Amino acid sequence: MLSAGHSSKFALLLHVLMLIPLSAYGVYHIGWESHIVGVVLIIAALPLALSVFRLAQGKDNSLYSKTFIIVVCMALLGVCYQLGIRGLIYTFGAASMLFFIFGFRAGLVLSVVYTILSIALSLNAAPSVLVFKFSIGIGLSLLFTAFFAYEVETNQKALERQANRDPLTGVFNRRMMSKALAQAIDYGKRYRRHCSLICIDLDHFKEINDTHGHTVGDEVLKQAANCISRTIRGTDSLYRFGGEEFAVLLPETEQMDAMAVAEKLRESLVDHSFDCNINLTASFGVAEMVIEESADSWLKRADDRLYEAKTSGRNRVV
Numbered sequence: 335m336l337s338a339g340h341s342s343k344f345a346l347l348l349h350v351l352m353l354i355p356l357s358a359y360g361v362y363h364i365g366w367e368s369h370i371v372g373v374v375l376i377i378a379a380l381p382l383a384l385s386v387f388r389l390a391q392g393k394d395n396s397l398y399s400k401t402f403i404i405v406v407c408m409a410l411l412g413v414c415y416q417l418g419i420r421g422l423i424y425t426f427g428a429a430s431m432l433f434f435i436f437g438f439r440a441g442l443v444l445s446v447v448y449t450i451l452s453i454a455l456s457l458n459a460a461p462s463v464l465v466f467k468f469s470i471g472i473g474l475s476l477l478f479t480a481f482f483a484y485e486v487e488t489n490q491k492a493l494e495r496q497a498n499r500d501p502l503t504g505v506f507n508r509r510m511m512s513k514a515l516a517q518a519i520d521y522g523k524r525y526r527r528h529c530s531l532i533c534i535d536l537d538h539f540k541e542i543n544d545t546h547g548h549t550v551g552d553e554v555l556k557q558a559a560n561c562i563s564r565t566i567r568g569t570d571s572l573y574r575f576g577g578e579e580f581a582v583l584l585p586e587t588e589q590m591d592a593m594a595v596a597e598k599l600r601e602s603l604v605d606h607s608f609d610c611n612i613n614l615t616a617s618f619g620v621a622e623m624v625i626e627e628s629a630d631s632w633l634k635r636a637d638d639r640l641y642e643a644k645t646s647g648r649n650r651v652v
């Protein structure tokens with residue numbers, strides 16, 4: 335499988351391989367053949383060149399890729415209208431690219447609409463029997479591409495889930511937490527914004543496992559994660575970063591407000607009815623981000639307060 339670094343290099347290579355003949359062909363047309371075709375090719379090459387530039391910088395290029403393929407499809411519709419079958423030959427290639435640039439759902443709608451339009455426009459310049467025969471070939475090829483794009487997208491989502499989420503509770507994992515803390519610090523430094531972190535540790539969890547077994551313990555962990563997810567805002571995010579340890583990141587939130595959220599979470603866990611009539615409590619450590627500190631020191635401050643909550647009696651917020 336390709337790593338993220340390899341796949342972006344591969345995407346860059348593909349873009350460059352497309353850009354060189356496209357712009358060369360455009361220049362050739364402007365100089366020696368049809369001016370209009372040359373200008374259209376150069377217009378299509380511009381967003382592609384910007385896309386190459388963004389990819390080389392390691393930045394998101396989706397806007398330019400989308401612009402590129404839309405320009406290409408519009409130009410090809412014009413070619414279908416003028417030249418019939420000679421335009422239709424390119425329909426399949428452009429329609430398949432729509433899947434990979436816009437994603438499966440949007441790609442399916444766009445490619446079907448685009449294919450129907452190019453077939454209809456081709457009838458202007460080609461005999462209908464020939465267009466009909468070509469359309470069958472294009473339809474079958476598109477069916478195959480749709481199936482392939484669906485498989486790729488489904489597998490990609492499953493891989494992303496495996497890499498970013500905790501398999502038991504479905505919440506974000508420790509890897510995502512480190513990434514989110516580093517991003518919050520960068521954002522806070524640049525825009526001078528507040529952000530708080532709540533570390534949560536379920537109390538006496540070992541007893542639950544020992545008394546009721548690991549299966550019930552797992553179920554309690556899932557229910558606790560659900561209860562926390564339902565209590566926090568959509569803009570906050572929940573991570574499981576240890577066995578029975580969770581963390582909530584609260585953007586745009588100051589210490590006092592984060593303490594209030596932690597208190598609300600503590601109460602909702604106490605009020606939640608867990609399986610086997612288990613009375614679960616949790617301890618909380620809250621720390622607002624300090625500009626200029628590292629992610630590790632921020633996490634350590636929240637964790638130290640959590641430890642304080644544990645040693646001072648549990649089921650409390652520090």
Ligand SMILES: Nc1nc2c(ncn2[C@@H]2O[C@H](COP(=O)(O)OP(=O)(O)OP(=O)(O)O)[C@@H](O)[C@H]2O)c(=O)[nH]1
Binds near residue numbers: 548549
């Ligand atoms: N069922 C289950 N248990 C887990 C999982 N991960 C960790 N644990 C258990 O969580 C327990 C944590 O125990 P301790 O670290 O002693 O903490 P505690 O019993 O909650 O005690 P305090 O934190 O001091 O209140 C251990 O028994 C681990 O086996 C998991 O994924 N599923």
